[in-house]
Amino acid sequence: MTQAEIAPRDRLIVALDLPSPELAEAMIDRLGDSVTFYKIGYRLTYAGGLPLVGKLADRGKKVFLDLKLHDIGNTVMQGVQSISKLGATFLTVHAYPQTMKAAVEGRGASALKILGVTVLTSYNDDDLHAAGYRLGVSELVEARAQQAQVLGVDGLVCAPEEAGSLRKIVGHQMNLVTPGIRPAGAATGDQKRIMTPGRAIAAGADYLVVGRPIVEAADPRATAEAIQAEIAQALT
Numbered sequence: 001m002t003q004a005e006i007a008p009r010d011r012l013i014v015a016l017d018l019p020s021p022e023l024a025e026a027m028i029d030r031l032g033d034s035v036t037f038y039k040i041g042y043r044l045t046y047a048g049g050l051p052l053v054g055k056l057a058d059r060g061k062k063v064f065l066d067l068k069l070h071d072i073g074n075t076v077m078q079g080v081q082s083i084s085k086l087g088a089t090f091l092t093v094h095a096y097p098q099t100m101k102a103a104v105e106g107r108g109a110s111a112l113k114i115l116g117v118t119v120l121t122s123y124n125d126d127d128l129h130a131a132g133y134r135l136g137v138s139e140l141v142e143a144r145a146q147q148a149q150v151l152g153v154d155g156l157v158c159a160p161e162e163a164g165s166l167r168k169i170v171g172h173q174m175n176l177v178t179p180g181i182r183p184a185g186a187a188t189g190d191q192k193r194i195m196t197p198g199r200a201i202a203a204g205a206d207y208l209v210v211g212r213p214i215v216e217a218a219d220p221r222a223t224a225e226a227i228q229a230e231i232a233q234a235l236t
Contacts, residue, residue: 006206008232012197013064013177014224015039015211021049027215028056034221034228037089039209041066050086057087064177064209068117070094073102080106080114090177092117092157095144100151113154113175118144121159121180138162145169160200160208167204178205183213183227197227201234 014035016024024044028035038056040049040063053063065088069076076093080103083091093103095116103114118141119128125136133140137159145156145166155175158166163176170176178200197208210227217223 008235009034009228010036010062011201011207011231012224012228013037013039013207013209014214015041015066015179015209016049016052016215017041017043017211018215019043020047021052024049024052025055027220028061031214031221031224034224035061037062037064037207039064039066039211042068053086053088062089063087064090064092064115064207066090066092068092068094069103070096070099073098076102077106080112081108084108084110084112088112090115090155095148095153095156097147097151100148100153104152115155115157115175115177116144116148116153117157118162119159138165141166142169149174155206160195160203160205163200163204175206176204177207177209179209181208181210181213181227183210183223183230196230198230198234201231 014031016027016038018024018027038061040052053065056063065083069079070093076099084107090113092115093099095118100116107114119137123137128137128140141158141162142165146169148156149170155177156166157177159180160178163178166176181195181197181200183196200208214220214223
C-alpha cells in the first residue's frame, strides 16, 4: 500500500506495551473503534499476549507484531513461516541482510509484511560506536535501507527524523514506520530521536507508533483521537 492509499486513522499504531493480556484487552475496549491498528511487542508477547493477534484480526483490527527477529537464516525463516499464519499485518526483524532475506523467504506468499528495523530510536552515534559499529546512525540507517530494498523487504522502522532521507532512497513503495513519537509536552522517556506526530508525517512517515502517551493517559481515546487529528492536518 502506497502512502496516498493509507487512511489517516489507520496511520496511528497504538503500542500495547502492557504487562498482561487482560490489561491489553481492557485498553482495546477503552479505545473502541477510534483505533484500528495495534502493536504487540516483547512485553505483552512474553506475558501470554500472542493469541491477541488472532483476536484483534477477527475484530477487523490490524496488528504490528514487533518481535525484532534476528538469528541464523534457517531459524528466522521457519519462525516467520509460523508467524505468517497468525493474522498479523506487520512483523519486524533486525535489518541485517541475512535476517531480512530469510524473513522474506519465510513470509512466502502470505499477506504478512516484513519491516526491517534500521537502528533503534534509543541509540545515538555514541551507542553505536560503543557497540563496535564503524558507522554513525544516519550512515547505518541508509545502508540498511538500501539493502532492505534490494532484498524485497516491505518497509522500514526508523526514527522520524530519518524518514525524509529514506524516502529519497526507497521512494513510496516501502512503508516507513516510526516509533519515537511524542505529542507536544509529553515525556521523552528512553527515546533519544523523537518527533511530534504532525512533524513525523510531514517528514514522510507512513505509520506512527505511540505507546505510553496514549496507554498512560487519563483519557486514552481522546489522546488517540487528538493524534489522529494532528496526522490528518499534517496530510493536508
